Amino acid sequence: MQTSFIDGDLLYRQHTFEVPLDYSLPQAQTISVFAREVVDLARQNDDLPWLVYFQGGPGFPSPRPDSRSGWLKRALQQYRVLLLDQRGTGNSTVISHQTLAHMSAPEQAEYLSHFRADNIVRDAETIREKLGVKQWATLGQSFGGFCSLTYLSFYPQSLSRAYITGGVPSLTRHADEVYQATYQRVQDKNDAFFAQFPSAQMQCQKIADYLLDNDVRLPNGQRFTVEQFQMIGINLGRSNANVPMYYLLEDAFVEANGKETLSYAFLNAMLAEQSYQTNPIYAILHESIYCQQSASNWSAHRVRNSFPKFNYQKGNTFQFTGEMVYPWMFEQFECLKPLQEAANLLAERTDWADLYDPQALANNTVPVACAVYADDMYVEMQYSLETLKGVPNSKAWITNEYEHNGLRADGERILDKLIQMADGVANLP
Known part of the structure; x- marks a missing residue:
């Protein structure tokens, strides 16, 4: 299902996709995943590259923009943006005490086990295919950066760039x-x-x-x-x-x-x-x-x-x-x-699936640009740098100018910096 509206000089298209709850059982139960496309109205018919945004959390919906501002302002200069409501959030099939009330505790636990980064990324990959997009860039804030590393692990061929702000996880630490x-x-x-x-x-x-x-x-x-x-x-x-x-x-x-x-x-x-x-x-x-x-x-x-x-x-x-x-x-x-x-x-639970493939990341060819905050209270800087050492074609901007919410505080400047960094990596001989 798709609807749209215009506000000012921006076009917003709402998309809803049916995806498997459990990708190992694709013909079984499905859930809905919602995503909002945002594009410059004057360029709505242009063949623009796509950028998909992964929100921090886990468990929070994508932003609801009402203007061309912040990081979105910079992104819209060259991208068609997709704001993904990760499964369980926003207008996607919602997780709450109300929606789970009819299930027993073991049923709740089993259901909830399918709402981690691995399936969020599978949803994004399904959406990319349904939209007919060959490759797209990702922008991951905080937990959204964790999702980006999962995406780079399992579907690197689908990514043109990965921009990460305050969200480079350890691949191995407990x-x-x-x-x-x-x-x-x-x-x-x-x-x-x-x-x-x-x-x-x-x-x-x-x-x-x-x-x-x-x-x-x-x-x-x-x-x-x-x-x-x-x-x-x-x-x-x-x-x-x-x-x-x-x-x-x-x-x-x-x-x-x-x-x-x-x-x-x-x-x-x-x-x-x-x-x-x-x-x-x-x-x-x-x-x-x-x-x-x-x-x-x-x-x-x-x-x-x-x-x-x-x-x-x-x-x-x-x-x-x-x-x-x-x-x-x-x-x-x-x-x-x-x-x-x-x-x-x-x-x-002890049988959580792997979220990252260190060997695949060690062979990475996708330009990855990261804002790593020196004073980050949420994500340990040293663990982020430890990870990036094992990911070729990645570059870190280490700064104490911002806290963990730098993308919200000064998103236009930060994304512009990351785009320039990724372009520099892409142009290396």
Whole structure:
């Protein structure tokens, strides 16, 4: 099915494709995958090369652009862009506590096991063939970069270029190694935040102590805990995050009937931070993006014990956590509670398929240009560089000008830089 609309000088075409849930059983159950084509209206009939965008996550839809801006502005100068809603997200067959409610826990786990990068890439490859595109370029942000490496592993002949921002994974390291590194990066971000705003440490302790002493409820009725409060530290890995975080904390309390209590505005903001409620793939499958023939066994939860500063107790220093998921989330978050057993089954799963082919990547001929952020809180720089050493025709732009969300913050410049880098690699003798 295809529909379209025009807004300003851009043409948007909506595409929906039926694809197998399980590519090893192509005649069995199917799901829908949605993608939005964006092209300069004046060039809609031109034979332009394609660029497909892989969103970060996992578990989040592609952007919904309403103008020619950011990285899209640069891409539209030479590409026809396809914004892919990865399976389970956006307008693709959606994963939520509602859509999974009719399944048993083992059925949920089996169903969810088909929503990793390998099948996201298979979907993209199916779409490429259905659109009649010989080759296209990829732009992968964060987890989208992981998808790009999977694509380069299994369908390199389908790619003309691969642009990656903040998303070059380790090909071989276990999730435990990833979290050993990222907990340290989160500690660094905590140190920088509290050095800039020393009074915020006392305010965070005050909030945490209040949560320990009182039954505080979010607007959805869910009890709000210290552990949930710590999770807003995921924002510290984004550019210009410290000041908004401070503003959020400074008016957390309000006086009601002569007593201090956490304000409704603050609690509503805390609920808004919990994207896991509406995008459960992120919580359920996040650790599996590091799993190949091994189980995660709630890696971030186990590794956290090596960093006791993150386990808050009264009288101790308060620390935010980062991009980690924990088993207790499925006991506390209202929309994750129905998925707890399935999440545990997936955490114990050991037969995850390989996501990368190191030998294929070692023979890579596709120009690959990557923005690698030196201060990235989400993706360890050293692991990214370790991977790129084994991928010929790849080039890294190592920079501390941006945080992990550099593509959102200054996408036009970053993509322009990567396009020039890839062209340089392509023109090497």
